[in-house]
Amino acid sequence: MKTLLEFEKPIAELEDKLIEMRKLAIENNVDVTEAVKSLTEKILELKQETFSNLTRWQRVQLSRHPDRPYTLDYIEKICSEFIEIHGDRSVADDKAMVGGFGNIDDEFSVMFIGQQKGRNTKQRQYRNFGMPNPEGYRKALRLMKMAEKFNKPVVCLIDTPGAFPGLEAEERGQGEAIARNIRDMFMLKVPVICIIIGEGASGGALGIAVGDKVLMMENTWYSVISPESCSSILWRSWNYKEQAAEALKLTANDMLSNGLIDGIIPEPLGGAHLDHDGAAKTLKEVIKRELTALNKVNPQVRILDRIEKFSKMGVVQE
Amino acid sequence: MSWFTRKDKGIQTPTEAKREAPDGLWYQCPSCKKAIHTREHRVFAFTCSNCNYHEKIGSQEYFELLFDETKYTELDPMMGSGDPLEFTDTKKYVDRIKSTEYKTGLKDAVRTAVGNMNGLPLTISAMDFSFIGGSMGSVVGEKIARGIDYSLKHKQPFLMISRSGGARMMEAGFSLMQMAKTSAKLALLAEAGIPYISLLTDPTTGGVTASYAMLGDFNISEPGALIGFAGPRVIKETIGKDLPKGFQSAEFVLEHGFLDFIVDRKDLKDKLTSLLQMLQ
Numbered sequence: 250m251k252t253l254l255e256f257e258k259p260i261a262e263l264e265d266k267l268i269e270m271r272k273l274a275i276e277n278n279v280d281v282t283e284a285v286k287s288l289t290e291k292i293l294e295l296k297q298e299t300f301s302n303l304t305r306w307q308r309v310q311l312s313r314h315p316d317r318p319y320t321l322d323y324i325e326k327i328c329s330e331f332i333e334i335h336g337d338r339s340v341a342d343d344k345a346m347v348g349g350f351g352n353i354d355d356e357f358s359v360m361f362i363g364q365q366k367g368r369n370t371k372q373r374q375y376r377n378f379g380m381p382n383p384e385g386y387r388k389a390l391r392l393m394k395m396a397e398k399f400n401k402p403v404v405c406l407i408d409t410p411g412a413f414p415g416l417e418a419e420e421r422g423q424g425e426a427i428a429r430n431i432r433d434m435f436m437l438k439v440p441v442i443c444i445i446i447g448e449g450a451s452g453g454a455l456g457i458a459v460g461d462k463v464l465m466m467e468n469t470w471y472s473v474i475s476p477e478s479c480s481s482i483l484w485r486s487w488n489y490k491e492q493a494a495e496a497l498k499l500t501a502n503d504m505l506s507n508g509l510i511d512g513i514i515p516e517p518l519g520g521a522h523l524d525h526d527g528a529a530k531t532l533k534e535v536i537k538r539e540l541t542a543l544n545k546v547n548p549q550v551r552i553l554d555r556i557e558k559f560s561k562m563g564v565v566q567e
Numbered sequence: 568m569s570w571f572t573r574k575d576k577g578i579q580t581p582t583e584a585k586r587e588a589p590d591g592l593w594y595q596c597p598s599c600k601k602a603i604h605t606r607e608h609r610v611f612a613f614t615c616s617n618c619n620y621h622e623k624i625g626s627q628e629y630f631e632l633l634f635d636e637t638k639y640t641e642l643d644p645m646m647g648s649g650d651p652l653e654f655t656d657t658k659k660y661v662d663r664i665k666s667t668e669y670k671t672g673l674k675d676a677v678r679t680a681v682g683n684m685n686g687l688p689l690t691i692s693a694m695d696f697s698f699i700g701g702s703m704g705s706v707v708g709e710k711i712a713r714g715i716d717y718s719l720k721h722k723q724p725f726l727m728i729s730r731s732g733g734a735r736m737m738e739a740g741f742s743l744m745q746m747a748k749t750s751a752k753l754a755l756l757a758e759a760g761i762p763y764i765s766l767l768t769d770p771t772t773g774g775v776t777a778s779y780a781m782l783g784d785f786n787i788s789e790p791g792a793l794i795g796f797a798g799p800r801v802i803k804e805t806i807g808k809d810l811p812k813g814f815q816s817a818e819f820v821l822e823h824g825f826l827d828f829i830v831d832r833k834d835l836k837d838k839l840t841s842l843l844q845m846l847q
Contacts, residue, residue, distance in 0.1 A: 412777075412796065412797075413805075414796070414797030414801045414802050414805050415797075415802065415805055415806060416802060416806055416810070416814070418796070418797070419795050419796060419797065419802065419814070419815060420823050421823070422781070422823065422824070422825045423777070423796040423797070424776030424777040424780070424781050424795065424796035424825075425776075425781040425825050427777040427778075427796070428746075428750065428776070428777050428778050428779070428780070428781040428782050429781070429782070431746060431747055431750040431777075431778060432750040432751070432753055432754045432757075432782055433754070435747075435750065435751045435754045436754050436758070451734070451743060451774065452743075452746060452773075452774050452777040452778075452796070455743060455746055455747060456777075459747055459750075459751075471740065471743075472739045472740050472743065473734045473735075473736060473738075473739050473740065473742050473743040473774070474734070474736055474739075479736055482736065483656035483657065483736060484656060484657060489656075492656075493656075496652070496654050496655060496656060496739075497652075497736075497739040497740075498652050498739060498740065499739065499740065503740070504740055507651060507652075507740060507741065509740045509741065509744055555751075556751045556752075556754070556755065559744060559747040559748050559751050560712060560748050560751055560752070562705075562708075562741065562744040562745075562747070562748060563704075563705030563706075563708050563709050563741055563744065563745060563748065564649035564650075564651040564705050564738075564741060565646050565647070565648065565649055565705050565706050565709050566646070566647045566648065566649050567643070567645060567646050567647075
């Protein structure tokens with residue numbers, strides 16, 4: 250069963266109509282070319298109109314669409330070969346954080362790292378809903394340092410509703426794990442590209458999102474808190490998530506215009522969930538392009554640029 | 568019939584005149600309820616002489632406690648918040664800032680100062696919880712970053728005193744990136760081999776724990792301080808059980824290996840001095 254968001258329904262209705270029309274045409278042997286053409290145009294128009302006027306909350310909904318490609322989906326489509334690597338060498342292998350070496354068109358060997366969500370109930374639990382524990386962040390850092398050792402670039406795919414707020418997570422130092430990642434990622438001598446592919450919630454996202462290029466896919470969000478939690482804290486009710494999403498300015502456009510990210514990666518019309526191959530193709534091209542550019546920069550300069558970029562973020566009055 | 572007749576009706580002494588002691592002379596410990604003379608409380612570094620409860624003090628008190636003869640120079644004292652997102656929840660962010668400034672006399676939730684501690688040059692950034700829960704927005708990030716820059720330039724140790732509920736939601740993405748900014752500067756400080764001491768005080772949670780507060784060469788704390796990433800309420804909701812006693816207390820965090828030691832505030836200055844002298 251396909252999941253339809255409220256604003257996707259009118260489009261889906263027209264698409265169903267189109268299928269029905271074609272079916273009738275074949276069954277009754279009538280020419281509906283003109284009707285099909287005009288309906289197809291109408292669908293395209295409606296799609297363009299809907300998706301160029303999405304509210305911030307609707308973007309959040311798209312970022313969480315259950316049919317959206319997740320980290321391993323992208324890796325599988327981008328890489329000709331991928332070897333997954335497990336464990337933090339200390340406590341466990343966190344299933345919410347995946348990583349490994351992948352090959353792109355025999356041109357680049359890349360260390361891919363990212364949070365992983367599950368597609369059905371069983372998988373969701375297995376992946377802990379994409380919420381890593383401290384060992385997930387430590388695994389990520391271990392993989393980054395390994396990439397550095399073998400002089401391979403790092404690509405992080407971010408998709409998390411947040412770092413896991415559990416009892417054991419606290420015992421094992423969730424805060425420390427994220428903090429260390431943020432600091433140490435600044436000093437990585439290899440190119441680092443970070444891409445928000447779904448949800449970018451707060452420290453749980455930033456723990457693998459310090460890079461030379463930080464990019465967001467078109468229908469994603471990235472902020473300090475989810476709209477729901479923000480609503481519950483500031484409005485003291487869960488009912489203001491739409492207002493909270495507006496106030497947080499958490500879309501790719503917002504983040505770019507505030508200078509907090511470096512670019513936006515367009516998605517197929519209607520969202521990445523409608524065309525996994527199309528979304529992965531664009532992502533691959535962007536990764537190749539950025540890696541080619543970053544490879545030309547001296548590692549020391551890259552590190553200083555990375556620090557400089559984040560140091561400029563913030564608005565104060567003096 | 569009474570023996571005496573009242574000439575004036577009712578009690579006529581105004582409330583203020585009735586007080587036996589002038590306002591602010593006594594401090595009542597919120598933990599053991601004992602009343603302590605404020606002068607004594609101050610001598611004991613704002614800890615309770617009866618139960619050793621560490622009162623939540625602000626930047627001013629720490630500066631006075633740690634800098635010799637309370638002499639220090641504040642950096643960027645006039646820096647204040649902008650409102651880049653024109654954020655409004657139940658109240659406009661700008662109004663919230665203004666009323667908090669008025670209420671607390673502070674410009675934001677952190678102050679940075681430089682001076683000497685037992686003769687050793689030191690940079691201190693200390694947070695004020697009274698300013699929107701010590702939340703970290705652009706000003707907090709920038710002031711800490713500049714404090715670290717000062718330490719880098721003058722090759723003097725950096726002491727961060729955290730007391731914060733975490734990131735400031737009203738600055739959303741900007742506030743998140745302060746975690747990155749401060750951590751970047753700390754990476755440079757670490758590379759330069761300059762000591763960084765992080766003192767986590769009650770409470771230190773959220774994005775502050777997940778960035779500069781946990782990045783000290785030495786992570787230290789005061790007795791009983793609450794330290795964590797997720798707040799206790801959130802964790803309780805997640806696991807659906809009551810939290811064990813003492814969960815996320817400084818003693819708990821020490822036991823799990825994320826603190827170097829817990830220091831009584833009365834000994835703070837001397838212990839920090841000994842530590843820094845050993846590193847010289």
